[in-house]
Amino acid sequence: DSGVTQTPKHLITATGQRVTLRCSPRSGDLSVYWYQQSLDQGLQFLIQYYNGEERAKGNILERFSAQQFPDLHSELNLSSLELGDSALYFCASSVSLNHEQFFGPGTRLTVL
Amino acid sequence: GENVEQHPSTLSVQEGDSAVIKCTYSDSASNYFPWYKQELGKRPQLIIDIRSNVGEKKDQRIAVTLNKTAKHFSLHITETQPEDSAVYFCAARQSGGSYIPTFGRGTSLIVHP
Numbered sequence: 001d002s003g004v005t006q007t008p009k010h011l012i013t014a015t016g017q018r019v020t021l022r023c024s025p026r027s028g029d030l031s032v033y034w035y036q037q038s039l040d041q042g043l044q045f046l047i048q049y050y051n052g053e054e055r056a057k058g059n060i061l062e063r064f065s066a067q068q069f070p071d072l073h074s075e076l077n078l079s080s081l082e083l084g085d086s087a088l089y090f091c092a093s094s095v096s097l098n099h100e101q102f103f104g105p106g107t108r109l110t111v112l
Numbered sequence: 113g114e115n116v117e118q119h120p121s122t123l124s125v126q127e128g129d130s131a132v133i134k135c136t137y138s139d140s141a142s143n144y145f146p147w148y149k150q151e152l153g154k155r156p157q158l159i160i161d162i163r164s165n166v167g168e169k170k171d172q173r174i175a176v177t178l179n180k181t182a183k184h185f186s187l188h189i190t191e192t193q194p195e196d197s198a199v200y201f202c203a204a205r206q207s208g209g210s211y212i213p214t215f216g217r218g219t220s221l222i223v224h225p
Contacts, residue, residue: 106155
């Protein structure tokens with residue numbers, strides 16, 4: 001157990017819908033990262049927050065957004081869902097920017 | 113930006129054999145190289161990492177080597193066991209800027225008993 005928690009574990013929804021994925025970092029970690037993992041794309045970095053502020057953006061679609069709250073938990077919002085958004089979404093956290101990342105258990109999103 | 117190539121994509125070995133997974137990176141500013149193991153349906157877990165000021169690091173049956181000149185690094189697993197079967201990801205990251213690692217595409221290691 002890495003100490004990073006994610007909810008829900010599984011999510012099944014329909015195209016066009018909106019979902020919110022939640023992540024709680026390890027105690028003391030200030031940085032949160034979101035990744036998308038699909039079968040043919042490996043681990044794709046989406047977005048990073050550090051102490052409540054957006055720090056870096058990767059291949060994140062405009063339909064996706066995220067935020068990190070004062071208590072350091074983070075939420076990833078996915079809207080206008082498409083079939084191709086079906087994937088595992090991982091959150092990771094680190095103490096600071098220059099430390100190793102620890103991954104949460106992931107949320108498996110299925111869009112039907 | 114950084115580009116990380118990982119080979120092979122699939123590696124099948126017999127129990128007790130050694131396994132080697134190789135990665136190359138493009139950005140000479142990268143100086144931190146972690147390796148993650150991901151079992152089926154589970155989270156990626158950091159198994160070993162190396163920084164650019166060393167050429168080799170070992171932890172029991174796993175070792176990582178780094179050649180900064182050639183910009184490649186490798187994971188070596190000796191005396192493989194069935195529980196080593198998983199997908200292994202390499203990554204490269206700078207100590208500066210956004211500190212975001214770039215991951216390889218992964219290697220599926222299958223250890224046959």
